[in-house]
Amino acid sequence: MCSLPVPREPLRRVAVAGGTHGNEMSGVYLARQWLQAPGELQRPSFSTTPVLANPAAAAACRRYVDRDLNRTFTSAVLTARPHPDDPYEVTRARELNQLLGPKASGQAFDFILDLHNTTANVGTCLVLEAAHNVFALHLCRHLQLQSPEPPCRVFLYQLPREESYSVHSAGKNGMGLELGPQPQGVLRADLFTRMRALVAAALDFIQLFNQGTAFPAFEMEVYRKVGSVDFPRTEAGDLAGTVHPQLQDRDFEPLRPGAPIFRLFSGEDALYEGESTVYPVFINEAAYYEKGIAFFQTEKFTVSVPALPALAPSPAP
Amino acid sequence: MCSLPVPREPLRRVAVAGGTHGNEMSGVYLARQWLQAPGELQRPSFSTTPVLANPAAAAACRRYVDRDLNRTFTSAVLTARPHPDDPYEVTRARELNQLLGPKASGQAFDFILDLHNTTANVGTCLVLEAAHNVFALHLCRHLQLQSPEPPCRVFLYQLPREESYSVHSAGKNGMGLELGPQPQGVLRADLFTRMRALVAAALDFIQLFNQGTAFPAFEMEVYRKVGSVDFPRTEAGDLAGTVHPQLQDRDFEPLRPGAPIFRLFSGEDALYEGESTVYPVFINEAAYYEKGIAFFQTEKFTVSVPALPALAPSPAP
Numbered sequence: 001m002c003s004l005p006v007p008r009e010p011l012r013r014v015a016v017a018g019g020t021h022g023n024e025m026s027g028v029y030l031a032r033q034w035l036q037a038p039g040e041l042q043r044p045s046f047s048t049t050p051v052l053a054n055p056a057a058a059a060a061c062r063r064y065v066d067r068d069l070n071r072t073f074t075s076a077v078l079t080a081r082p083h084p085d086d087p088y089e090v091t092r093a094r095e096l097n098q099l100l101g102p103k104a105s106g107q108a109f110d111f112i113l114d115l116h117n118t119t120a121n122v123g124t125c126l127v128l129e130a131a132h133n134v135f136a137l138h139l140c141r142h143l144q145l146q147s148p149e150p151p152c153r154v155f156l157y158q159l160p161r162e163e164s165y166s167v168h169s170a171g172k173n174g175m176g177l178e179l180g181p182q183p184q185g186v187l188r189a190d191l192f193t194r195m196r197a198l199v200a201a202a203l204d205f206i207q208l209f210n211q212g213t214a215f216p217a218f219e220m221e222v223y224r225k226v227g228s229v230d231f232p233r234t235e236a237g238d239l240a241g242t243v244h245p246q247l248q249d250r251d252f253e254p255l256r257p258g259a260p261i262f263r264l265f266s267g268e269d270a271l272y273e274g275e276s277t278v279y280p281v282f283i284n285e286a287a288y289y290e291k292g293i294a295f296f297q298t299e300k301f302t303v304s305v306p307a308l309p310a311l312a313p314s315p316a317p
Numbered sequence: 318m319c320s321l322p323v324p325r326e327p328l329r330r331v332a333v334a335g336g337t338h339g340n341e342m343s344g345v346y347l348a349r350q351w352l353q354a355p356g357e358l359q360r361p362s363f364s365t366t367p368v369l370a371n372p373a374a375a376a377a378c379r380r381y382v383d384r385d386l387n388r389t390f391t392s393a394v395l396t397a398r399p400h401p402d403d404p405y406e407v408t409r410a411r412e413l414n415q416l417l418g419p420k421a422s423g424q425a426f427d428f429i430l431d432l433h434n435t436t437a438n439v440g441t442c443l444v445l446e447a448a449h450n451v452f453a454l455h456l457c458r459h460l461q462l463q464s465p466e467p468p469c470r471v472f473l474y475q476l477p478r479e480e481s482y483s484v485h486s487a488g489k490n491g492m493g494l495e496l497g498p499q500p501q502g503v504l505r506a507d508l509f510t511r512m513r514a515l516v517a518a519a520l521d522f523i524q525l526f527n528q529g530t531a532f533p534a535f536e537m538e539v540y541r542k543v544g545s546v547d548f549p550r551t552e553a554g555d556l557a558g559t560v561h562p563q564l565q566d567r568d569f570e571p572l573r574p575g576a577p578i579f580r581l582f583s584g585e586d587a588l589y590e591g592e593s594t595v596y597p598v599f600i601n602e603a604a605y606y607e608k609g610i611a612f613f614q615t616e617k618f619t620v621s622v623p624a625l626p627a628l629a630p631s632p633a634p
Binding site: 029032033061119181182183184185186187188189190192193238239241242243244245248263265284285286287289290 | 346349350378436498499500501502503504505506507509510555556558559560561562565580582601602603604606607
């Protein structure tokens with residue numbers, strides 16, 4: 001396994017972003033809370049910056065104004081010459097890249113945690129680009145041990161040779177935190193409380209690391225995206241059916257060849273025609289209809305994560 | 318009980334509207350299906366017209382474009398002089414009023430069934446203006462007997478002396494059908510199938526009535542709106558908390574004085590301070606945040622619904 005280098009220095013600047021999608025309410029309201037009262041995010045060894053990532057979308061309670069902010073952090077967008085007609089989220093991505101990055105530079109924040117909700121029944125889902133991020137996998141392990149219920153799974157979303165495009169990719173390191181199911185525009189107290197506790201545990205982990213704690217090696221189950229499946233559609237592109245009741249709400253459960261995946265409006269069932277078992281995630285996420293995604297297919301495998309060595313002692317910041 | 322006159326003639330023109338709110342997907346997709354293939358809606362004794370009520374909002378997958386269409390059917394709006402700057406839904410309400418009404422006229426459709434979803438855990442909820450609508454209460458009873466699971470409850474939404482404003486008020490008679498929970502922008506197969514079956518059962522009831530079937534008197538539990546409760550808010554009007562976990566998803570269950578209704582962001586609980594037990598409904602509906610409604614308070618009571626006499630025999634249409 002090719003690994004990202006683990007930090008040799010304490011993390012000094014951490015950002016927690018909510019409202020990257022303006023209708024995912026747990027993060028929107030946590031960010032607003034923390035902007036008023038940031039004390040809850042502070043730890044002795046580093047500073048934490050709360051960010052309301054897409055304030056215009058949050059004000060409108062929409063996912064985005066012009067385009068999906070969390071698909072906008074590509075080098076092509078971030079380095080293009082600004083233009084007055086740029087979509088709102090292009091301008092906002094450049095602002096955030098100035099604040100939290102620049103992406104891939106030594107000035108970037110050490111870690112960005114980006115908070116999301118989904119209408120899919122994912123429970124707690126930790127979203128990393130790939131399995132080579134040893135530091136983030138240790139953070140995931142810490143969260144799994146702190147919050148065993150509901151299951152806290154690790155989803156690796158980046159396909160091979162795909163450029164990173166997420167808000168958290170502006171930092172030197174980072175990850176997404178997805179809690180679901182929650183409808184767009186609804187703030188559930190249970191998910192709000194859970195997200196708040198998970199963020200606190202993530203910050204506690206960074207504090208432990210900065211203090212010189214070593215973390216032993218472990219093995220971990222992860223789910224890696226291998227593709228996506230669109231809804232059944234008519235020739236004109238309209239929906240011809242939706243997720244089958246036997247698949248709905250079964251995120252991270254095995255889907256075997258021949259099992260039903262869609263119920264067509266005609267009443268017929270469409271079956272999964274793959275050759276091997278996959279583990280669907282983000283099943284029937286509201287925001288993915290327009291992207292042509294009824295669910296992601298993932299494969300489940302076990303990664304051996306090496307130990308995270310203790311930092312050499314250093315003076316407090 | 319003051320009663321609406323029951324029909325003395327067969328119902329000849331029925332409309333089934335979906336997509337009055339463009340992100341309530343069960344009705345949006347049923348209406349689109351029926352516009353392609355209306356045969357499923359036809360019965361021997363009357364014609365049924367499928368209507369996609371708010372096509373622009375459905376195309377954008379939003380509740381509305383400019384204003385809530387289902388609050389727009391007031392006489393002030395419908396009779397005002399049209400203006401090029403009218404909000405989209407004002408223009409659309411006048412179009413629908415020409416198609417399905419005019420409201421309160423002899424030319425109006427005999428019955429309008431309007432299809433909705435909610436993010437609240439209401440199960441199947443039949444929405445009537447008031448308890449004096451004997452014909453619609455018999456229709457509700459028929460649906461309850463046809464579809465006992467999940468519970469099929471009757472919600473009377475009109476406050477005393479309040480003018481009707483809903484899409485279905487354009488007809489001589491009508492009601493709303495709310496299925497939940499379903500996130501905005503998500504099409505669940507289970508709710509789609511249930512709504513389709515309920516519409517079929519409603520049309521079957523009208524067919525039975527038109528054929529000369531008499532329906533005996535019965536008693537029925539109904540829930541009548543007596544007010545609404547807003548979310549806790551800051552002085553600036555922002556949310557200061559959300560629905561308490563002990564109230565979330567408990568639509569139609571009793572709420573007793575002193576029970577928690579909100580969890581504040583500070584961690585404290587806010588308690589219900591009313592003097593008597595109420596039955597909250599539409600708890601934490603996404604679309605009601607902007608209306609200042611965390612839930613409706615209802616009172617539960619039993620109505621005695623008189624028999625619906627058989628029509629005198631008449632020639633087939």
